[in-house]
Amino acid sequence: MRRLKKSGRVGRARRDVSTEQKILDAAHAVFVRRGTAGARMQEIAADAGVNQALLHYYFRSKEHLARAAFERAAMQLMPAAIRIIASGAALEDKVTRIVDLYLTQLTHAPYLPGYIISELTHHPERVRQLIATLSGLAPEDIGSRVFGALNAQIDERVTAGTMRPIAPQTFMVNLMSLCVFPFAAAPMFKAVIGMDDEAFARFIEQRRRELPAFFLKALRP
Amino acid sequence: MRRLKKSGRVGRARRDVSTEQKILDAAHAVFVRRGTAGARMQEIAADAGVNQALLHYYFRSKEHLARAAFERAAMQLMPAAIRIIASGAALEDKVTRIVDLYLTQLTHAPYLPGYIISELTHHPERVRQLIATLSGLAPEDIGSRVFGALNAQIDERVTAGTMRPIAPQTFMVNLMSLCVFPFAAAPMFKAVIGMDDEAFARFIEQRRRELPAFFLKALRP
């Protein structure tokens, strides 16, 4: 309605990435720790060391900024895993590499799962955005491409008698659950189990060693 | 500061549970689907079929109402599982019963995990509340009581040579991950895998049958 036609950020701009980037960094941090609804433009501005008006200059509205931050968060976590799964590596290697990748990434960004889950739970429209971001494909295509390759490998093992049948979707859901959930529910686990940050870090390192074997063993015939 | 000393809701009140309960029900629903920061008192009032002022009459502030709603959500999920784990049932039965319990409960309240994770991620103070709610004990005590019993059972199996050693904490984290994460991440999985609600329901029913075996198999020596 009273939207401006400011040309400011319209096209791709090459110079001045610095300020825009500072804002995006700050937005990422604030959105992750407060959630989209709980985040305040003022806090983002302060975090970025700039003025609140600049946020609107670069991103027009909170909603735009929220989308950008979510996109960044999702891209930080998903594509690498998809690449591993779609790669030509052996099945056992894929498991080990995914466990390793996730535990490493989430150790450095432990609140990311909680944020992404929260966003997708409370903002259904983010789902479309996520899919669109992951590639220009329709939802079904991503799934079928990735799971097709995985399914072939599982079939191979099943035929060889070294693994029992499992749907590739189940395979992925179980693996992701074991990797990601401990971080998503870390506040709860820490409290109930009585772990401090250091103990949690040790817990994760132990998982890094044990989880691949645990998971693969469950698939034995 | 400008708090009223209204005696309205101060003590435990026996009568008029009806309205208070309607408000709490509505609050639960709205907080779960919007998150605490995204929830609006107006929407809660409308949902409850009462006036917004009544919300303050009964619960004084949004924060109080949010606490009450969170408490209710947590109590809906945790105590039953703790009872099962602390019970005298055989280890294998505990696994089956927990899987069954969670998949049933979460089928009826699929957004609960996302909400609880979101709350605990964005509102650290809820952690203390959660622990305090689960019992009058200090955090360490809950953990040690529950895990003590579980540990004894695991030791038994290990000694008998039917299971390899696993920390009871890891046992629980893995089991909870496999049960709860699929619901917490359901919006993502549905999109990536391309499932509709019905397919998801089937997916869960299959899990109910397969998950106990999957989990127990991973623990074989």
Place this chain on the structure above:
DNA sequence: GTCTATATTGTGATAGAC
């Protein structure tokens, strides 16, 4: 206990100087 106002912030967004 329940309602209709209304007071009082909080917060996203914009105007306009520099």
Place this chain on the structure above:
DNA sequence: GTCTATCACAATATAGAC
């Protein structure tokens, strides 16, 4: 591009009649 000042309205909270 960046700032200060301010607007407009959404949202919590309260007063006071019934």
